[in-house]
């Protein structure tokens with residue numbers, strides 16, 4: 574029996590460069606809002622209050638006799654007319670009150686990150702937004718109640734602590750999940766496949782490190798749940814038979830496996846430049862990183878194992894604490910490819926991992942970089958959706 578003495582340390586492949594603090598207030602935008610309408614009791618009695626509010630399309634929530642007022646849901650168009658009416662003293666907002674210390678940050682109006690646009694995701698959405706495709710984020714977990722992710726989260730498994738939910742105490746997995754499938758709504762960002770179903774598979778602890786055994790368990794869980802795409806923004810320079818066997822078995826079960834090439838480029842890390850495992854295994858789509866000007870990212874690993882390139886510099890996405898952050902790394906480029914795979918699979922659900930990889934590569938955009946840097950080129954979700 575061969576014992577591999579090299580210690581395998583799996584690490585999350587990102588570099589935190591700064592948190593973005595949202596400043597703009599959340600806008601409801603559905604045409605109605607909760608108000609407290611206060612009446613002059615010498616002019617309007619309680620029965621008349623109800624009639625006035627119903628007359629302008631209001632839905633009474635509850636009377637507030639202490640103030641001679643009423644809590645009511647009012648159409649925006651009714652507020653102005655009501656304010657000028659005889660007997661109405663004032664109209665106040667029915668403010669949202671939070672338990673002290675638990676105030677979630679205000680949610681910014683939705684913007685489309687440059688990487689989402691660069692991989693042609695918005696164009697793809699007219700054909701496919703990855704609807705219903707089961708995508709696992711094998712990572713530090715996901716903030717399960719993040720306001721821009723919660724609607725797409727369908728389940729999860731915590732291999733680090735199986736008695737607990739697969740939530741995210743680090744932020745890395747939440748960021749990755751947003752690039753795959755943040756909801757296309759009025760807030761935050763949108764992912765490449767904003768209608769995919771997200772599964773949080775927690776294999777890395779809050780420091781962003783973990784054991785191979787947890788990844789093996791996570792891959793086995795993905796098999797049992799019929800996951801179609803697994804994003805692994807993680808890696809190790811070490812390889813052994815257990816690692817490769819688990820990857821091979823997951824691949825054979827029909828899961829498209831997408832992994833970070835690694836951050837071993839000249840600027841950071843060990844400087845070896847080589848692609849990490851599992852990305853270096855032939856069953857896995859290894860993703861390098863490019864920047865806004867389509868240049869190869871200085872930190873990105875390179876080599877013959879690189880299959881595709883994707884945006885990995887200044888990537889804006891969801892983050893823990895119901896927030897948003899801008900991060901760098903092949904961790905951030907990988908979920909762009911994962912999202913494109915989901916876009917493709919929603920249209921062609923019977924395609925094998927080998928077929929999905931072939932389509933993503935044949936439709937990728939040649940950036941003119943060496944193949945050891947870009948692989949087949951920059952992933953293009955729209956072109957992958959259009960391909961026969």
Ligand code: CA
Nearest residue numbers: 756758760762
């Ligand atoms: Ca959004």
